[in-house]
Amino acid sequence: MYGEQPVRPYTGARVHVGGGRARLLVGAAPGVGMVAGRFSVISPGTERRHLAGTDREAGYMTLGRVSEAAGWVLAPVPHGAAFDPACPGAVTAPPGMDPGMVGLARFQQMACLGLDRVPTDDLRDVVVVGSGPVALGCVLELYRRGATGIRVVTGRRHAAIGRAPGVICVPPEDAGRGRLVIDAAGVPASAATLTAPGGTLGLLGTPADGDALGALQVHRAGWSVVGVHELAPAAEGAYQAAFTTACHWLTGHLDPTLAALWCRTLPGDKAPELFALLDGPGRPAEPVLLLDWRTA
Structure with a gap:
C-alpha cells in the first residue's frame, strides 16, 4: 500500500521499528495540501510482522481531517504521518463519528469487502x-x-x-x-x-x-x-462504499457502550511501550487500539 507508492503521499512518520523494537520519530508539519495525522490505528498482526522484519516506518491507518466539521479521513500511511487526503486507499467517514468508532468501522470494512466473495x-x-x-x-x-x-x-x-x-x-x-x-x-x-x-x-x-x-x-x-483479502480486485468505488456501509450500520445499530468497551486510545508517545506488549499477556484487552498524536 503506502510503501509501494512511487511518490510518497505522506510525510513525518512517527514510529520506526527494527530489531524487534519500536522508537518514536519527530513529527513534521503538513505540507501543502496535506492534513495532520491526529490518530492512528493499531493492527496487531501487521505491527508484529513489521517488528519481526527489517528497519522501516511502522503504520497501518492514520486519521486526519480537512476541517473540524468534516468527517475523518482514514489513510493507509504510517502512524501519525501528515498525508494527502486524496491518496490511494483513503476513505472518508461521515461527520460526527469519534475516532474509535472510525477504527472499528475500518475492521468491519475489511470483512464487508471480503465476505462479498x-x-x-x-x-x-x-x-x-x-x-x-x-x-x-x-x-x-x-x-x-x-x-x-x-x-x-x-x-x-x-x-x-x-x-x-x-x-x-x-x-x-x-x-x-x-x-x-x-x-x-x-x-x-x-x-x-x-x-x-x-x-x-x-x-x-x-x-x-x-x-x-x-x-x-x-x-x-x-x-x-x-x-478474503480486502485489496483483492473489486469494482471502482467499492472500498469507500464498504466503509460507508460499516460506518452507517455501526452508528445506527451498535450500542455505544460496546464501542467504549472495544476501543482504547493511548497517547502517541506510548507507542514503544505498546508495541513491546503486542505479543505478550500485557497487551490491552480492547481489540481496537488507537494512538493519539495531537500532543505527542
Whole structure:
C-alpha cells in the first residue's frame, strides 16, 4: 500500500521499528495540501510482522481531517504521518463519528469487502477463528448480514468479542465444525480443522509467508477455499462504499457502550511501550487500539 507508492503521499512518520523494537520519530508539519495525522490505528498482526522484519516506518491507518466539521479521513500511511487526503486507499467517514468508532468501522470494512466473495447463503453454521480486531469486524459484518449463533474460537478467557451481538465464544476443543469458517487470525491450518466437509474456508487474516494447506486435504474434503483479502480486485468505488456501509450500520445499530468497551486510545508517545506488549499477556484487552498524536 503506502510503501509501494512511487511518490510518497505522506510525510513525518512517527514510529520506526527494527530489531524487534519500536522508537518514536519527530513529527513534521503538513505540507501543502496535506492534513495532520491526529490518530492512528493499531493492527496487531501487521505491527508484529513489521517488528519481526527489517528497519522501516511502522503504520497501518492514520486519521486526519480537512476541517473540524468534516468527517475523518482514514489513510493507509504510517502512524501519525501528515498525508494527502486524496491518496490511494483513503476513505472518508461521515461527520460526527469519534475516532474509535472510525477504527472499528475500518475492521468491519475489511470483512464487508471480503465476505462479498464468500458464499453466505446459509449463515446458520458460521465459525470465526480469532478474537482480535479483524475477528471483531468480521462478526459485526456477519451479524449485519443476518448471522446468529456465530461461534468465535478463541483461547482468551473473557475475550471482549464475546459481547458482540450474535456471538458465542468457544475454546478450540469445543468448537465443532462449521459450514462456513472464517480465519481471522492468520492460522489457516487450524481453521481448516474446523471446516465441515463440503464447507467454505475464508482466509481473512493474513497468514505467515510459507503457511500452506494440503491440496490433497482440500480435495478430499471438498472445501471451497476463498482468499478474503480486502485489496483483492473489486469494482471502482467499492472500498469507500464498504466503509460507508460499516460506518452507517455501526452508528445506527451498535450500542455505544460496546464501542467504549472495544476501543482504547493511548497517547502517541506510548507507542514503544505498546508495541513491546503486542505479543505478550500485557497487551490491552480492547481489540481496537488507537494512538493519539495531537500532543505527542
